[in-house]
Amino acid sequence: MRIRCEKDQLLTAVQIVQKAIATKTTLPILTGIYLSAADGKLELQSTDYEVGISMTIPAEIIEPGKAVLSGKFFPEIIRKISGKTIEIFSVLQSSMITIAAEKTEFKILSFPADEFPTIKKFESNNSITVKDDVLKDLIKKTVFACSTDESRPLFTGALTEVFEDEIIMVATNTHRLALKKHSLLGANNALKMIIPGKILNELTKIINFDVPTDVKIVWLKNQVAFSFDNIYIMSRVIEGQFPDYKKVIPIDFTSYCVLDSNILFEAVERVSLLAKDGEYNIIKIKFTPNTIELAGNNPDAGSAIEILDVIPEGEPMEIAFNAKYLLEVLRIAGSGKVKFHLKSALSPVMIKLMDDLEYTYILTPIRTN
Amino acid sequence: MRIRCEKDQLLTAVQIVQKAIATKTTLPILTGIYLSAADGKLELQSTDYEVGISMTIPAEIIEPGKAVLSGKFFPEIIRKISGKTIEIFSVLQSSMITIAAEKTEFKILSFPADEFPTIKKFESNNSITVKDDVLKDLIKKTVFACSTDESRPLFTGALTEVFEDEIIMVATNTHRLALKKHSLLGANNALKMIIPGKILNELTKIINFDVPTDVKIVWLKNQVAFSFDNIYIMSRVIEGQFPDYKKVIPIDFTSYCVLDSNILFEAVERVSLLAKDGEYNIIKIKFTPNTIELAGNNPDAGSAIEILDVIPEGEPMEIAFNAKYLLEVLRIAGSGKVKFHLKSALSPVMIKLMDDLEYTYILTPIRTN
Numbered sequence: 001m002r003i004r005c006e007k008d009q010l011l012t013a014v015q016i017v018q019k020a021i022a023t024k025t026t027l028p029i030l031t032g033i034y035l036s037a038a039d040g041k042l043e044l045q046s047t048d049y050e051v052g053i054s055m056t057i058p059a060e061i062i063e064p065g066k067a068v069l070s071g072k073f074f075p076e077i078i079r080k081i082s083g084k085t086i087e088i089f090s091v092l093q094s095s096m097i098t099i100a101a102e103k104t105e106f107k108i109l110s111f112p113a114d115e116f117p118t119i120k121k122f123e124s125n126n127s128i129t130v131k132d133d134v135l136k137d138l139i140k141k142t143v144f145a146c147s148t149d150e151s152r153p154l155f156t157g158a159l160t161e162v163f164e165d166e167i168i169m170v171a172t173n174t175h176r177l178a179l180k181k182h183s184l185l186g187a188n189n190a191l192k193m194i195i196p197g198k199i200l201n202e203l204t205k206i207i208n209f210d211v212p213t214d215v216k217i218v219w220l221k222n223q224v225a226f227s228f229d230n231i232y233i234m235s236r237v238i239e240g241q242f243p244d245y246k247k248v249i250p251i252d253f254t255s256y257c258v259l260d261s262n263i264l265f266e267a268v269e270r271v272s273l274l275a276k277d278g279e280y281n282i283i284k285i286k287f288t289p290n291t292i293e294l295a296g297n298n299p300d301a302g303s304a305i306e307i308l309d310v311i312p313e314g315e316p317m318e319i320a321f322n323a324k325y326l327l328e329v330l331r332i333a334g335s336g337k338v339k340f341h342l343k344s345a346l347s348p349v350m351i352k353l354m355d356d357l358e359y360t361y362i363l364t365p366i367r368t369n
Numbered sequence: 370m371r372i373r374c375e376k377d378q379l380l381t382a383v384q385i386v387q388k389a390i391a392t393k394t395t396l397p398i399l400t401g402i403y404l405s406a407a408d409g410k411l412e413l414q415s416t417d418y419e420v421g422i423s424m425t426i427p428a429e430i431i432e433p434g435k436a437v438l439s440g441k442f443f444p445e446i447i448r449k450i451s452g453k454t455i456e457i458f459s460v461l462q463s464s465m466i467t468i469a470a471e472k473t474e475f476k477i478l479s480f481p482a483d484e485f486p487t488i489k490k491f492e493s494n495n496s497i498t499v500k501d502d503v504l505k506d507l508i509k510k511t512v513f514a515c516s517t518d519e520s521r522p523l524f525t526g527a528l529t530e531v532f533e534d535e536i537i538m539v540a541t542n543t544h545r546l547a548l549k550k551h552s553l554l555g556a557n558n559a560l561k562m563i564i565p566g567k568i569l570n571e572l573t574k575i576i577n578f579d580v581p582t583d584v585k586i587v588w589l590k591n592q593v594a595f596s597f598d599n600i601y602i603m604s605r606v607i608e609g610q611f612p613d614y615k616k617v618i619p620i621d622f623t624s625y626c627v628l629d630s631n632i633l634f635e636a637v638e639r640v641s642l643l644a645k646d647g648e649y650n651i652i653k654i655k656f657t658p659n660t661i662e663l664a665g666n667n668p669d670a671g672s673a674i675e676i677l678d679v680i681p682e683g684e685p686m687e688i689a690f691n692a693k694y695l696l697e698v699l700r701i702a703g704s705g706k707v708k709f710h711l712k713s714a715l716s717p718v719m720i721k722l723m724d725d726l727e728y729t730y731i732l733t734p735i736r737t738n
Contacts, residue, residue, distance in 0.1 A: 040596075043568070070670060073642065073643055073670055074641055075640075075673065077642060079644060080635075080638060081639065082635065082639075082641050096671070097719060101678045102676055103673070103677070104639055104673065104675040105673065105674050105675075106634075106642075106671060106672070106673045107669030107671045107672050108643070108670060109669075109670060109671050109674075114544055266449075266451065267473075269449060270446075270449050270450065270451075271473075272474075273442065273445055273446060273449060274442055274475070274477070281376070293631065301439065301442055301467070301477060302442070302475060302476045302477030302478055303475070303476050304446075304474065304475045304476070305473070305474050306472055306473040306474075307472045309473070
């Protein structure tokens with residue numbers, strides 16, 4: 001193998017495929033990055049068997065070939081090497097690969113390329129195409145609500161559904177649920193699968209283009225692939241029956257309250273300062289006829305109270321929340337307004353964003369004494 | 370106690386005294402910040418018995434008094450609370466202290482103020498006054514060379530000497546030594562003490578003024594205090610006999626080499642990329658008649674070579690260095706030039722900064738096979 005390519009393009013590709021390198025593995029080759037050079041292109045791949053990422057960049061191929069380089073040192077070398085053009089080559093059958101630019105020359109040991117489990121890209125009639133910003137919005141507004149508890153894998157993913165000209169993403173950890181809809185005209189395929197939250201979060205970091213880009217989503221029974229630009233990302237899907245989210249969404253309420261999201265965010269942060277040190281990060285919100293009062297308490301440290309000049313509509317009540325779950329949806333709401341839909345101290349609360357009516361957040365109150 | 374003060378001033382003071390709060394202690398009160406309000410001033414203190422910091426800010430004293438507040442929660446509250454003015458008060462003999470601003474009210478538990486070991490500020494004829502930028506320069510160029518090995522306390526501090534119109538700071542971990550001199554006209558006192566590197570590093574962070582400020586250094590046999598602005602910092606000194614640094618500085622050389630510090634820094638970073646994973650972070654520099662060649666090697670990963678177009682003066686030789694020790698002095702040199710003074714592959718190397726001739730760095734080569 002002997003190729004020449006631009007440093008900036010190679011660095012981008014390395015940083016993207018790096019995300020799928022196996023960290024906990026007994027198979028050393030999975031800690032490497034696979035390079036394949038042919039037909040004016042250099043393809044980089046990595047996989048941990050759960051997820052696989054491939055990216056292709058233009059390259060001058062002097063001699064086609066393959067190599068698997070250390071996923072630790074290769075990215076560091078490309079980051080630090082100076083020069084516009086990088087040359088990568090091996091001599092005869094040596095396992096030493098040379099990476100050269102300007103006056104620096106690195107020689108690094110490589111893994112046997114034939115042993116790398118390359119990604120099998122699949123085609124299928126089951127596919128849809130989504131705009132990059134739509135996909136990012138779906139992910140950003142829901143995936144944070146996933147569970148991180150690996151012992152309940154179902155909730156570590158987001159249910160992704162396509163039907164009747166709509167795409168829906170739903171995530172829950174059973175204490176709160178986030179649901180986002182988007183219209184998706186002309187999607188002829190019905191899709192329903194649970195995609196791991198981790199790969200969806202990585203996707204939002206990788207999908208980062210200056211121009212609108214289409215993302216093609218293709219799926220088989222237990223796999224999903226996203227392709228866009230010169231990038232291909234494949235992931236297993238989570239098997240199991242996602243709970244019927246429609247049953248979780250309450251529909252009758254007695255009280256409502258519209259609040260500026262930023263103001264509420266800062267107030268919740270303050271009153272939960274002491275409480276977050278305790279076992280549960282509980283704050284209480286008292287909706288009274290002409291204010292709302294936030295309170296946090298930690299028997300070992302102290303307490304905090306803050307009053308907001310807001311006039312709720314409906315019955316007065318006091319509800320206890322996990323402050324973290326409230327802060328997370330307020331962060332999504334940003335500088336907009338949020339509307340609380342309340343029924344009683346122990347009924348799930350529905351929070352809607354005033355500037356995105358296709359978004360719904362359900363939060364279960366905490367029972368306190 | 371009942372006081373009012375400006376949030377910004379209180380926040381600055383809290384962030385400064387916070388640095389001396391005890392982290393590992395069996396005495397809970399040392400994890401607190403001591404407040405003392407009287408005569409239009411609020412004084413904050415903290416100490417871990419090794420170091421003590423006091424800072425005073427103006428305050429409206431409605432009722433004088435004292436309190437010791439949680440070193441964990443009090444700074445967080447002051448950071449997050451909103452409003453220009455903060456009111457702090459206790460009611461009768463209650464151990465609850467209220468911190469209020471705008472519509473937020475915190476109540477936090479306090480420690481019994483009488484039990485706090487307040488700092489005993491001392492006066493002494495042994496004192497000198499140094500400009501803040503001179504003191505910061507002395508510290509910045511030497512203290513990084515201290516050892517962090519607590520089992521050899523002598524080398525965790527910097528020797529500070531004043532005599533014959535000069536102030537000198539020296540630090541070493543026995544593998545390298547950094548020495549910086551500054552003229553200090555009219556210093557009538559001879560000073561010689563080993564000041565802990567940790568407090569000197571904190572000092573450079575605290576001394577951060579827009580206008581030139583004088584720092585008064587006062588010392589007793591086993592204590593040193595720095596006072597400036599409305600801040601007083603006290604520290605124990607390290608006892609023991611610092612090695613005679615004058616004997617360490619070599620004086621005869623056979624070869625010299627002037628290099629651009631930034632270029633060398635980046636080259637050393639690159640060639641040490643693979644080597645730094647090994648047990649020693651060794652790079653070799655070969656001074657040849659018309660270039661210098663840097664090489665790093667890691668038997669488990671690979672190797673790197675970089676050639677710099679520099680013409681050394683004198684005998685060719687190859688010297689092995691700990692890359693970290695070389696990078697640290699090059700970081701100090703910044704965008705300037707450095708001059709290597711060499712004698713043989715195993716003789717200590719002297720590195721001088723071309724734009725600060727009062728600075729000397731001695732680096733012992735590594736013996737390799």
